[in-house]
Amino acid sequence: MQxxxxxxxxxxxxxxxxxxxxxxxxxxxxxESNKILSLQGNPGLIIKTKRLSQGVAIKILVxxxxxxxxxxxxxxGILNPKGKQIILPEIILEKNSELKILAHCTFPQAxxxxxxxxxxxxxxxxxxxxxxxxHYHGENFGAEVVPNFKILLRQNTYLENKFIxxxxxxxxxxxxxxxILEKNSxAEIDSQIIGKGREDDVSIFDKLLLEGENSHxxxxxxxxxxxxxxxxxKGETRASKLAKNSRGHIDCQEIIIGKNxxxxxxxxxSVENPEARITHEASIGKVNQKQLETLMARGLSEKQAxxxxxxGVVK
Amino acid sequence: xxxxxxxxxxxxxxxxxxxxxxNISFEIEEKSIFVLIGPNGSGKSxxxxxxxxxxxxxxxxxxxxxxxxxxxxxxxxxxxxxxxxLGFQEPAYFKGISVENFLKACSxxxxxxxxxxxxxxxxxxxxxxxxxxxxxxxSSGERKRIELASVIVMxxxxxILDEPDSGLDIIIYxxxxxxxxxxxxxxxxxxxxxxxxxxIGFLADQAGFLNKGELVYKGKFDDVMIRYxxxxxxxxxxxxxxxxxx
Ligand SMILES: Nc1ncnc2c1ncn2[C@@H]1O[C@H](COP(=O)(O)OP(=O)(O)OP(=O)(O)O)[C@@H](O)[C@H]1O
Ligand SMILES: [Mg+2]
Numbered sequence: 001m002q003x004x005x006x007x008x009x010x011x012x013x014x015x016x017x018x019x020x021x022x023x024x025x026x027x028x029x030x031x032e033s034n035k036i037l038s039l040q041g042n043p044g045l046i047i048k049t050k051r052l053s054q055g056v057a058i059k060i061l062v063x064x065x066x067x068x069x070x071x072x073x074x075x076x077g078i079l080n081p082k083g084k085q086i087i088l089p090e091i092i093l094e095k096n097s098e099l100k101i102l103a104h105c106t107f108p109q110a111x112x113x114x115x116x117x118x119x120x121x122x123x124x125x126x127x128x129x130x131x132x133x134x135h136y137h138g139e140n141f142g143a144e145v146v147p148n149f150k151i152l153l154r155q156n157t158y159l160e161n162k163f164i165x166x167x168x169x170x171x172x173x174x175x176x177x178x179x180i181l182e183k184n185s186x187a188e189i190d191s192q193i194i195g196k197g198r199e200d201d202v203s204i205f206d207k208l209l210l211e212g213e214n215s216h217x218x219x220x221x222x223x224x225x226x227x228x229x230x231x232x233x234k235g236e237t238r239a240s241k242l243a244k245n246s247r248g249h250i251d252c253q254e255i256i257i258g259k260n261x262x263x264x265x266x267x268x269x270s271v272e273n274p275e276a277r278i279t280h281e282a283s284i285g286k287v288n289q290k291q292l293e294t295l296m297a298r299g300l301s302e303k304q305a306x307x308x309x310x311x312g313v314v315k
Numbered sequence: 316x317x318x319x320x321x322x323x324x325x326x327x328x329x330x331x332x333x334x335x336x337x338n339i340s341f342e343i344e345e346k347s348i349f350v351l352i353g354p355n356g357s358g359k360s361x362x363x364x365x366x367x368x369x370x371x372x373x374x375x376x377x378x379x380x381x382x383x384x385x386x387x388x389x390x391x392x393x394x395x396x397x398x399x400x401l402g403f404q405e406p407a408y409f410k411g412i413s414v415e416n417f418l419k420a421c422s423x424x425x426x427x428x429x430x431x432x433x434x435x436x437x438x439x440x441x442x443x444x445x446x447x448x449x450x451x452x453x454s455s456g457e458r459k460r461i462e463l464a465s466v467i468v469m470x471x472x473x474x475i476l477d478e479p480d481s482g483l484d485i486i487i488y489x490x491x492x493x494x495x496x497x498x499x500x501x502x503x504x505x506x507x508x509x510x511x512x513x514x515i516g517f518l519a520d521q522a523g524f525l526n527k528g529e530l531v532y533k534g535k536f537d538d539v540m541i542r543y544x545x546x547x548x549x550x551x552x553x554x555x556x557x558x559x560x561x
Contacts, residue, residue, distance in 0.1 A: 290407040297367050297403075298421040298469060299395035308420055312412040 002038055003030055007075050010106040013167050014134035021073050028073040031056050033085055044068065045099070055086030055116075060101075062127070067098035077106040078113050081142065087117040093127035093157075103133040110171070111142035118148045123157035123185075135165040135173075141199035143171035151179035151187070155212065159187040166192060166314060170200040170229075177205070181246075183212030190220045192314045195229025198260065202229075207236040210246040210276065217248045221265070222314045226306075227258040236268040239276035246273070250280035255287055255313055257306060317383070318473050318505045319343040319366070324377035326358075326365050335361045335372070337528045343473065348499065348506045348518050350536060352543055353525035359509045360404050362525070363477045366507075367401040368394050382472065398472035402479055404509075406462040409449035414461055417449050422468035433464040436501075437494060455482045463491075467498060474498070475507045480515070492518055513540055 003022065007030065012018045020026065029047055030037040034055050041047045044066030050057040062068060076087050093099055107113040123129055137143035153159055163175060170193070179187050189206050208217045219235040237248035252265040267280035287309050295305035319342065326336040335358050343349045353359050365372045366379060368391040379387045386394050409417060418430045425433075431441040437460040444461070447453065453461070459479060466474050476495075480488040492515060495506060508515065519536035524543050532542045 288407065290403075291409060293369055293391065294403060294407045295420065296391040297369075297395055297401045298465060299392050299423060300420060301392050305392075308412075309409070312409050315411040 003075075004032065004037070004077075004079060006079055006108050007032075007077055007104075007106060010077075010108050010136040011075065011104045011134075014104060014136055014164065016073075016102060016104060016134070020071070026070060026073065027068070028075070029058065030073075030075045031077070031085075031087070033078055033080075033083055042068065044097075045072065047072075052086065052088075054084050055088065057088040058090065060089065060091045062093045062097040062099045064094040065096045066094075068100065071100040071102045074101060074103040075106065076103070076115070076117075077108075078115065079109065080113075081109045081111040081140075082113065084114040085116070087115070087119075089117070089119045091119065091121045091129075093123045093129055095124045096126045097124075098128040100130040101132065103131070105133065105135045105145070107143045107145075108136060108138045109140075110138045111140050113137075113143045114145075115143065116146045116148075119150070121149065121151040123151075123153045123159060125154045126156040127154075128158040130160045132162040132164070135163075136167050137165070137169055137171055139168050141169040141171045141197060143169075143173075145172065146174045147176075149175075149177040149179070151177070153179060153181045153185040153187055153215075155183045155185065157182075157185045159185075160190070161188065162190045162192070164192045166194045166311075169197060170195050170202060173202045173204075175204045175206075178207045178209070179217075180209045180211055181215040181217060184214045185212065186216045188218045188220070190218075191222070191233075193221070193223045193231060194226065194310060194314055195224070195231055195261075196226045198228035200225075200229040203232040203234075205234045205236075208238070208248065210237065210239040210243040210248055212242060213244045213246065215243055215246045217246075219248075219250045221252040221254070223252075223254040223263065224310045224314050225254065225256045225261040225263040226310070228260040230262040232262075232264045232266075234266045234268065235280070237278050237280075238269070239271045239273055239278055241272045243273050244275045246276040248276075248278040250278075250282075252280075252282040252284075253313060254284045255310055256284055257287060257310075316345050317342050318345055318381070319507070320380040321366075322378045322380070324365070324379065325375045326361060326372050327375050328361075329371055329373050334375070335528050336365065338377070339525075339530045340377075341523055341530060341533055343505050343507060344520070346499065346503055346505055347520040348495070348508060350515055350519040350522040350539075351507060351509045351525060352511065352513075352522065352539065354547055357525045358528045359525055360477055363401055363404075363475045363507075363509060366475060367391055367399060395469070395471075398470075400466045400469045400471035400474050402462045402466045402474065402476045404477035404481070406458050408451055408453070408458070412449045413445065414447050414449060415445040417461070418465055418468055421465040422470070425468045425470075430464075430468055433467040434461075436467060436497060437461070437464045438490060439464070463494070467502070470502060471504055473505045473507065475509070477509045478511070479508070480510055480512055488512065489514070516540065
């Protein structure tokens with residue numbers, strides 16, 4: 001298995017177990033620009049790719065009743081400072097199957113990189129998906145990244161979806177996620193973002209539609225807008241007429257530090273079934289002074305103390 | 316050698332320019348314990364904050380020397396790096412941060428072993444507490460012990476402990492005094508201990524009584540205690556102390 005060193009370095013930065021990534025037999029797919037570097041499926045897990053002029057279309061399928069215990073690693077990157085990449089994944093979990101995906105997108109040298117992803121995900125009855133996507137966009141604020149998710153959760157399904165961008169610069173990031181939840185399904189959509197500079201410009205729009213009885217959802221954003229960073233967050237949850245006893249919650253917590261930083265949180269909730277309940281809470285504020293003083297009284301400089309506190313909040 | 320020298324220190328709150336401390340002078344010797352007592356609102360915490368350099372308070376006159384160097388103008392973290400440490404009266408909580416990571420942040424080079432040792436020393440089982448979060452689920456007594464551990468792992472030369480015994484029950488604060496004694500033996504640090512409890516007396520090398528922002532008396536602990544009782548009107552207690560003395 002040939003994994004570019006820069007992929008490994010950046011995955012490690014984002015907390016992935018690089019040893020496990022390199023274990024032989026572990027399912028994975030590594031793509032640089034539009035080149036497939038390495039691909040490994042497994043019994044019950046089919047991974048297919050189709051090369052496009054500027055990217056790759058991918059199909060991942062877990063067969064009925066198959067529960068894949070070890071994580072599948074997906075890594076999409078552009079190693080040049082400039083480039084464009086379009087990734088079109090389609091992920092299908094058949095009935096009663098289970099999958100854990102650790103995805104990593106990396107543009108470590110980016111000065112002018114565009115990365116677009118359009119993912120379609122379907123969880124068939126009683127399947128379970130744990131999906132984590134970490135990003136590293138280098139240190140030059142030179143990336144423009146547009147991930148798009150359309151997710152369908154059939155009856156009795158379970159989804160944990162995490163998006164994490166805490167290392168390095170961001171550049172432009174625009175996430176759009178829409179999920180439909182059928183009866184008895186559960187979805188948690190979790191974003192953790194730290195914008196550190198004037199050129200960091202983030203917008204996240206998570207939209208969940210509760211369309212079945214007893215469906216449950218949670219949207220979480222933990223963020224920090226530092227030194228001019230901007231984070232705009234819109235979290236929407238709707239319970240339809242059919243969504244009897246459904247529950248939804250939106251939770252947004254952000255820290256804002258420094259001049260010209262900007263954080264905005266817009267919750268949208270709507271309910272059409274009298275037995276459904278949707279709630280939201282949001283807070284945006286400066287770093288807690290007492291925490292700051294405590295850490296400085298332990299010898300941390302102000303900068304070190306702030307970064308420690310931010311890492312605690314954005315978790 | 317003197318660890319700390321405070322000379323004619325007057326302090327006001329930056330917010331309302333109200334004078335809180337007036338013309339305070341005292342010294343703390345190497346490897347000694349100085350106990351500071353005084354009623355609520357007398358300015359004990361303000362003195363602690365001023366010594367560590369919290370910018371809410373402004374020195375209007377006087378100077379602070381630590382290890383012979385004037386530190387009155389240094390920022391908090393520089394004083395801390397010189398070996399001055401403060402355990403806060405009401406410690407802050409940190410959502411999402413584990414006890415282990417907090418203690419690691421507090422101790423620049425401490426090994427895992429030392430972090431566990433510090434927890435042991437304050438009576439918290441490392442196995443149980445390392446992974447706990449520093450949030451409100453900790454009881455206030457547990458949080459206070461972690462505060463103490465976080466000061467220990469700094470290996471300071473002077474620990475200022477602001478009422479580490481408040482909010483602890485009777486058995487526990489007795490245990491705490493043994494802990495403080497152990498700390499002194501183990502680390503050779505001096506301690507400036509702010510407290511309301513006279514039970515601490517056996518530990519004190521020196522003491523001071525702060526009243527309405529003035530250090531009205533300093534000397535032997537028992538003498539200070541008598542002044543304290545006289546002043547706050549605890550006559551009975553005062554008589555008892557006097558009897559014990561003669
Ligand atoms: N930031 C501030 N601005 C204005 N006044 C303050 C400020 N902090 C404290 N004070 C006032 O200064 C006085 C001394 O407060 P301080 O907290 O030092 O007392 P203390 O001796 O530690 O009391 P306690 O035993 O209750 O802890 C009080 O009258 C208090 O209200
Ligand atoms: Mg106090």
